Amino acid sequence: MRTHRNAPTAGQAPPAGCTGRSLVLLRERASGAVAALLRHTAGLRVAMSSDFDTARPHIAPGEGLLFERLGAALLRGDPDQTRALALWHSEGAFLLEPERFVRASEQKGAHCGAEPYLADTRAATWGLQATRVLSSPYQGRGIRVAVLDTGLDLRHPDFAGRAVVAKSFAGRPPVDDANGHGTFCAGVACGPQEPAQAPRYGVAPGADLYIAKVLDDNADGTDGSVLAGIDWAVRNHCAVVSMSIGTPVAVGDSYPKVYEQAAARALSEGVVLIAPAGNSSQRPDSIAPVEHPANCPSILAVGAVDQSFTVAPFSNGGLNPRGGDVDLVAPGIAIASASPRPALYQTASGTSMAAPFVAGIAALLAEANPDARGAALRTLLQQAFRPLPAPPRDVGAGLVQAPQ
Amino acid sequence: MKRINVAIAVAEEARDRIYEVAAVCRALGFGHTSTLSDIGILMGSAEVEDLPMLRAIPGVIAVEIEHALRLGELRGRR
Numbered sequence: 001m002r003t004h005r006n007a008p009t010a011g012q013a014p015p016a017g018c019t020g021r022s023l024v025l026l027r028e029r030a031s032g033a034v035a036a037l038l039r040h041t042a043g044l045r046v047a048m049s050s051d052f053d054t055a056r057p058h059i060a061p062g063e064g065l066l067f068e069r070l071g072a073a074l075l076r077g078d079p080d081q082t083r084a085l086a087l088w089h090s091e092g093a094f095l096l097e098p099e100r101f102v103r104a105s106e107q108k109g110a111h112c113g114a115e116p117y118l119a120d121t122r123a124a125t126w127g128l129q130a131t132r133v134l135s136s137p138y139q140g141r142g143i144r145v146a147v148l149d150t151g152l153d154l155r156h157p158d159f160a161g162r163a164v165v166a167k168s169f170a171g172r173p174p175v176d177d178a179n180g181h182g183t184f185c186a187g188v189a190c191g192p193q194e195p196a197q198a199p200r201y202g203v204a205p206g207a208d209l210y211i212a213k214v215l216d217d218n219a220d221g222t223d224g225s226v227l228a229g230i231d232w233a234v235r236n237h238c239a240v241v242s243m244s245i246g247t248p249v250a251v252g253d254s255y256p257k258v259y260e261q262a263a264a265r266a267l268s269e270g271v272v273l274i275a276p277a278g279n280s281s282q283r284p285d286s287i288a289p290v291e292h293p294a295n296c297p298s299i300l301a302v303g304a305v306d307q308s309f310t311v312a313p314f315s316n317g318g319l320n321p322r323g324g325d326v327d328l329v330a331p332g333i334a335i336a337s338a339s340p341r342p343a344l345y346q347t348a349s350g351t352s353m354a355a356p357f358v359a360g361i362a363a364l365l366a367e368a369n370p371d372a373r374g375a376a377l378r379t380l381l382q383q384a385f386r387p388l389p390a391p392p393r394d395v396g397a398g399l400v401q402a403p404q
Numbered sequence: 405m406k407r408i409n410v411a412i413a414v415a416e417e418a419r420d421r422i423y424e425v426a427a428v429c430r431a432l433g434f435g436h437t438s439t440l441s442d443i444g445i446l447m448g449s450a451e452v453e454d455l456p457m458l459r460a461i462p463g464v465i466a467v468e469i470e471h472a473l474r475l476g477e478l479r480g481r482r
Contacts, residue, residue, distance in 0.1 A: 150475070181475050215475065223411055223470045224438075224447045231440035245473045257466035261413040262443040269442065292471065352475060 021059070022075045022082060038064055038073065042081040046073065118307045120336055124200040126307050127188070127331030131357055133203050133364070136402035140204030140363030145190055146233035147356070148226060148243035149182030151175045151213035153340035156183060157196040159209075166211040167232060169225040177340050178217040184348060185244045186211060187338030189356035190363070198345045201337045203360025203402070206367070210238050215245065223258070226293075230262050234269050239366045239373055241266070241273045242359030244352035246291035248280050253289070255296045255323045263298035270373035272381065274359045276351030277303040277326050278316040287394075289319040290326060297323030300378065303395060304332020304354040311394045315351055318393045326396040328385055330357035358400050368403045407435070409470035410455070412446040418463030419444050425463040432457050 038044045046064040059065055064075040077085060118126035128134055154164060154176055166175040177183045190209050191202020212229035215221035226245060233241045263273045278291030294301035303326045304312035312332050318325030332354035339346035358381065365380050366372065372380050385398035412429060414422050422439060426446050430436050435449040450458060450467075458467045 215473070219475045221473045222409065223468075223473065224409060226473060227411060227440055227443065227445050227447065228438065231442045231445070234442040245475060247471050247473055256468055256471075258411040258413045258445060258468045261465065262440075262445055265416070265443045 022077065022085065038066075038075070038085075042075075042077060042084040044075060044077060044081055120199055120334075122199055125331075125336050127335055127357060128200060128203065130305075130307075130309070130331050131203070131361060131400055131402055132404065133361070133402045134200075136364055136404055138204075138364040138367045138403055139193070139206030140190070140360065140367050141206035143204070143207045143240065143363040143366045144210055144236065144238040145204060145207040145359060145363050146210040146212055146229070146236070146238040146241045147182065147186045147189060147359075148212045148214045148229040148233070148241060148245070149177075149185050150179040150215045150217060150219060151177035151182045152186050152209075152211045153177050153183045153338070156338055156341060156344065158187070158192045158198075158338055158344075162192070162209060164209045164211055165236065166213070168213040169228045169232070170213050170216040170221055175211055175213045177213070179215070179219055180340050180346065181219060181244065181352065182211070182213065182215075183340050184337045184346060185242060185352060185356045188335065188353060189242050189360040191338060195338075196344070198336065201335075203357055204363035207240075207360070207363045210236055214243070221245065223256075227258070227262055230266060230271075230273065234266050234271050238271055239377065240359050240362040241271055242356045243273065243275050243293075244350075244355050246276055246278050246294060248278060249289055249292050249295060249320070249324075251289050251319050253292075253295075253320060255320075256292055259293040260296040260298055260323070263293075263296050267298050267374045267378065270377075272362055272374065272378045273299045274302060274355050274362065275299050276355040277301045279304075279314040279350050279352075281314050281316050283311065283313040283315070287317040287319065290316050290324045295320060295324040299323075300327045300358065300381065301325065301396070302327065302351060302355040302358045302400075303329040304349070304351045305329045305388070305395070305399060306333040307331075309388055309399060311390055312349070312351075314349075315354075315394070318396070325392070326394065327382060328358055328397055328400045329388070329395045330354035330400050361400050361402050364402050406452050407449050408452060410434075410448065410450050410458075411468050411470055412448075412458065412464055413466040413468075414444045414446065415463050415465045416444070421463070422446070425461065428461050429458055429464070432461070434458060 044064045059076045066073040168175045190207045193205040214225040214229040275294035280288035290301045303315040333349045335353040336347045387398040388395045433454045438447045
């Protein structure tokens with residue numbers, strides 16, 4: 001039985017910063033079934049938000065309001081009803097959290113016990129905890145993951161003895177990474193089970209690592225080198241491509257047709273492409289649109305959240321139509337991973353750090369589902385999430401989760 | 405006249421004759437440098453004023469100017 005130690009407790013005064021009402025986050029958007037569950041199990045009278053013209057209808061004791069499009073409900077139960085809901089919460093039927101007061105000027109408000117403020121431990125980084133990687137029985141064994149970036153420190157002790165296939169598309173070889181970004185991202189996606197001198201930071205330690213150096217050590221690159229890297233990954237039957245690169249676009253811009261063609265063809269060949277949403281936002285004042293090439297419909301766009309699952313202030317949003325949305329979010333603040341020697345380890349923040357979490361989890365899903373590749377794997381990935389109380393514009397479906 | 409790096413996407417239905425499409429592009433001034441046959445893309449360079457002509461070639465679905473790319477920015481790295 002799964003338990004969530006931060007579920008609201010019946011009969012107690014609400015924690016500071018909380019309203020006393022409860023938020024239910026549906027694991028799947030089967031709104032009708034959950035509404036029936038709330039009615040019959042907890043005896044709540046549940047209305048649909050679409051039936052109201054007003055944005056904030058009054059919710060009396062014993063009543064609830066179901067937001068069908070968000071996959072969430074707001075409830076005002078008595079102690080018995082809250083206790084009944086807490087039981088279903090602990091059974092994993094849905095997530096139950098106390099509703100918080102929010103203020104526009106305070107993006108990182110009180111946690112009020114609703115979400116843990118996760119921290120790195122001696123065993124693993126907070127990102128692996130948040131994405132439930134540590135309890136997953138899968139490691140990405142036999143799955144080829146391509147990381148298109150600034151290369152890899154091939155003599156890093158955490159990758160010693162690891163089979164790595166590497167090729168440089170960024171001018172002159174070698175593929176060695178003097179920048180650090182590529183080593184970092186490869187570490188998050190496919191770092192080892194037991195690093196030499198750090199907590200575990202890698203999602204898929206069993207994956208076969210394919211390193212395409214598409215940016216030089218100054219982090220400069222072109223579409224040509226990235227497209228060549230994608231072509232190489234397809235030719236090598238990689239199931240997953242992680243490419244933490246991007247270029248800002250304007251609101252109203254369309255996606256690049258050449259990249260979309262490349263990504264669609266890669267999908268049809270069994271390869272899922274994953275890219276960061278971008279870091280141009282300055283929330284809450286301004287939100288920038290998902291960048292190129294993550295804005296292609298056939299490329300998964302990944303935003304970033306912090307240790308309390310709040311959207312990172314820099315994380316771009318789904319402002320543009322036809323592919324410009326955020327698909328999933330992953331940990332992207334204070335992420336620890338590998339660094340080229342002699343440092344060995346570093347901590348960084350950005351949607352660049354979030355995208356390889358999704359890539360690593362794609363490898364776990366690919367191991368768990370040997371027949372699912374390309375579009376089928378992409379669909380599984382889009383279903384592997386924990387809902388978050390934030391708009392889909394900012395978090396897509398929600399926080400990516402490893403298969404259990 | 406300005407020569408620029410471009411990427412040409414070849415339509416799925418023309419994928420098995422991508423080298424023929426490339427030959428037609430070359431005949432119209434495309435400086436062909438590489439063929440990414442697994443994803444149906446031709447890389448190379450062209451004069452800006454030739455782009456409409458390249459886009460009109462049967463089997464070509466898009467001709468786009470190559471972008472410079474950068475990292476998803478590192479923040480607070482140490």
